[in-house]
Amino acid sequence: MNAPKHSPWIWVGQAAIGASALGLWEWGARAGTLDKFFFSRPSDVAARVWQWVTSGSIWPHLGVTLLEALLAFTIGVFLGVLLGFLLARTPTAAVLLEPYIRMFNALPRVVLAPIFLLWFGLGIWSKVTLGVTVVFFIVFFNTYRGVKEVDPVIVNNARMLGASESQLIRHVLVPSALTWIFSSLHISIGFAMISVVVGEYLGSSKGVGYVISQAEGVFDTTGVFAGMTVLAAVVLMVGAAVERLERWLLRWKPESPIRAGERDL
Amino acid sequence: MTPSAVSLEAVTARFAGPGGTEYTAVEGVTLDVAEGAFVSLVGPSGCGKSTLLNMAAGLLAPSVGTVRIFGDPLRGINRRATCMFQQEALLPWKTVLDNVTLSLTFRKPRERKQSEELGRLWLKRVGLEEFADRFPYQLSGGMRKRVAMAQNWIAGPDILLMDEPFSALDIHTRLRMEGEILNLWAGSNKTVLFVTHDLEEAIALSDEVLVLSAGPAGRLVGRYPVDLPRPRNLIDIRAEPRFADLYRSIWTDLREEVLKSYERADYERRHAS
Ligand SMILES: Nc1ncnc2c1ncn2[C@@H]1O[C@H](COP(=O)(O)OP(=O)(O)OP(=O)(O)O)[C@@H](O)[C@H]1O
Ligand SMILES: [Mg+2]
Numbered sequence A: 001m002n003a004p005k006h007s008p009w010i011w012v013g014q015a016a017i018g019a020s021a022l023g024l025w026e027w028g029a030r031a032g033t034l035d036k037f038f039f040s041r042p043s044d045v046a047a048r049v050w051q052w053v054t055s056g057s058i059w060p061h062l063g064v065t066l067l068e069a070l071l072a073f074t075i076g077v078f079l080g081v082l083l084g085f086l087l088a089r090t091p092t093a094a095v096l097l098e099p100y101i102r103m104f105n106a107l108p109r110v111v112l113a114p115i116f117l118l119w120f121g122l123g124i125w126s127k128v129t130l131g132v133t134v135v136f137f138i139v140f141f142n143t144y145r146g147v148k149e150v151d152p153v154i155v156n157n158a159r160m161l162g163a164s165e166s167q168l169i170r171h172v173l174v175p176s177a178l179t180w181i182f183s184s185l186h187i188s189i190g191f192a193m194i195s196v197v198v199g200e201y202l203g204s205s206k207g208v209g210y211v212i213s214q215a216e217g218v219f220d221t222t223g224v225f226a227g228m229t230v231l232a233a234v235v236l237m238v239g240a241a242v243e244r245l246e247r248w249l250l251r252w253k254p255e256s257p258i259r260a261g262e263r264d265l
Numbered sequence B: 001m002t003p004s005a006v007s008l009e010a011v012t013a014r015f016a017g018p019g020g021t022e023y024t025a026v027e028g029v030t031l032d033v034a035e036g037a038f039v040s041l042v043g044p045s046g047c048g049k050s051t052l053l054n055m056a057a058g059l060l061a062p063s064v065g066t067v068r069i070f071g072d073p074l075r076g077i078n079r080r081a082t083c084m085f086q087q088e089a090l091l092p093w094k095t096v097l098d099n100v101t102l103s104l105t106f107r108k109p110r111e112r113k114q115s116e117e118l119g120r121l122w123l124k125r126v127g128l129e130e131f132a133d134r135f136p137y138q139l140s141g142g143m144r145k146r147v148a149m150a151q152n153w154i155a156g157p158d159i160l161l162m163d164e165p166f167s168a169l170d171i172h173t174r175l176r177m178e179g180e181i182l183n184l185w186a187g188s189n190k191t192v193l194f195v196t197h198d199l200e201e202a203i204a205l206s207d208e209v210l211v212l213s214a215g216p217a218g219r220l221v222g223r224y225p226v227d228l229p230r231p232r233n234l235i236d237i238r239a240e241p242r243f244a245d246l247y248r249s250i251w252t253d254l255r256e257e258v259l260k261s262y263e264r265a266d267y268e269r270r271h272a273s
Helices: A008-031 A042-055 A058-089 A091-106 A109-120 A124-148 A152-160 A165-202 A208-217 A221-249 A257-263 B049-057 B096-100 B102-107 B112-125 B141-154 B171-185 B199-205 B241-272
Strands: B006-016 B022-033 B038-042 B064-069 B081-084 B159-163 B191-195 B208-212 B220-225
Touching: A008 A042, A042 A058, A042 A221, A058 A091, A058 A124, A058 A165, A058 A208, A058 A221, A091 A124, A109 A124, A109 A165, A124 A165, A152 A165, A152 B081, A165 A208, A165 A221, A165 B102, A208 A221, B006 B049, B022 B049, B022 B064, B022 B208, B022 B220, B038 B049, B038 B199, B049 B064, B049 B081, B049 B159, B049 B191, B081 B141, B096 B102, B096 B112, B096 B141, B102 B112, B102 B141, B112 B141, B141 B159, B141 B171, B171 B199, B199 B208, B199 B241, B208 B241, B220 B241
Parallel strands: B038 B191, B038 B208, B081 B159, B159 B191
Antiparallel strands: B006 B022, B006 B064, B208 B220
16 A cells, blocks of 8 residues: 555545544434433533633643653653663673563553552652653663664674774664664654553542543543543644654655555554 | 785684584685785685685684784774675665765764765765765665775775675676776775676786685685786776686686585585475
8 A cells, every 4th residue: 555645535535434433423422322421422522622622721631641751751762772772782681681671571560550659659750650661661672673683784884984882873773773763652652641641540630641530430421532532632643743753864764664564554 | 024914824714504513614714915915806606705804804703713914913893994895884874975974974073074075075986976965775786886985995994805896786887996996096005805706807906816615614726816917908908818818727726616616506405305
């Protein structure tokens, strides 16, 4: 699938699918096929989102969630890239640490959330920590693999041309691992948002997760869906920004394998 | 007597083969390349030419034997040499100009302006000045080889190791590049160790041709000084009687090795199935 991506008809088609799903939902709720109490209505959800936005009541919550996600993402990416590079360049350390890294990665992170709440309290840091544990592993594994898979001929050539270890990292290893790191960033952004929202959901006094959990507490399905809508919109926007950055940084590639892969989905 | 630029002293290279076996690629090879000489290495495919070059580059330590560079035993990377690899070695994420000036970026990171000027000069020499801002994937294979050549020469090494640099080029570009190499090399006092599978190319360019035997355990089977006068005209030289004589005498030896390597490949194919 190559050409259709750029065709306006694809946009029309995509919009049509979304519109008919929403239309069906709205119709079902109005006709009484779907119980409004359990399923709410798209028009109600939209009205709620609109009300949140115009009254400004959502912004402090969204601000907190975004701050937590951003911190989790930044710290997680930083640690993941750093440790990925370190271990890829020191095979002995990699061998020694491997079982532990695999063990921690196998742990479902949600079970850690209550512990982080105990350790770091109800504020933002328990959520940030939860997000970091998720983002870190994704970025770490991708960076490690990216550095390991650098073409040895390219590395040898750079060394023959006089590259020091730090120059080798900057001019060869980082750019080469970038494709891998970027494919992990796409996923990490979403996961950072999800994990901090889960953290908020389990215990907090601010954030989109808190808003959702409050709405759920009073069986306000409209509020739950509205919270999810806001979350989805933000994730999509951030994702688009990352993609732009990626396209610029990977402009030396004839076709980014990541995007090619997505297209084939 | 001044020491040779490159000397391999009874070097052997062994690699781990399949299933814990050991594969001896080259065994007990001794060769000297005098400073300022242009020496070619020929031999059938898989005989260990690239392996020897990697040892001279310091990228591969010999299992047995010593490598000396200007008399000093080589440890780690050979800082006085660059290597034009048989495979693609340009950085795909850097433009043509940035690739050409790579060694200057590493050694003189502060002098970007001068580096760029020098880079453009070299791009002009290899006929690629309009392509300075392209990325390698936007060039043809032959153009990429020319970029690699500029990238190597701009570094100004005392020793140039070249692994089949022109085998991917069409005959016209190839003749041009061969001529360019000779021009650059003449009067530069640089030492060139040149790997090729093309015996004509080896004779036309070199002061001496070294013939390796078929692998495994490739050895040096002959050294042939090429006494053709310089400067050489690469087109006419192939028609000279002396050229034909040299070609014939080297080919008799090389032919035998090529046939051996065919037989071995045949034998292996039959035993594999
Ligand atoms: N890293 C390695 N591990 C295992 N075997 C290797 C390795 N490098 C080379 N060899 C083996 O050593 C032998 C010589 O390889 P080399 O690349 O030096 O050949 P060559 O003479 O350059 O061949 P060609 O003309 O095809 O480039 C080959 O049989 C190859 O399989
Ligand atoms: Mg080779």
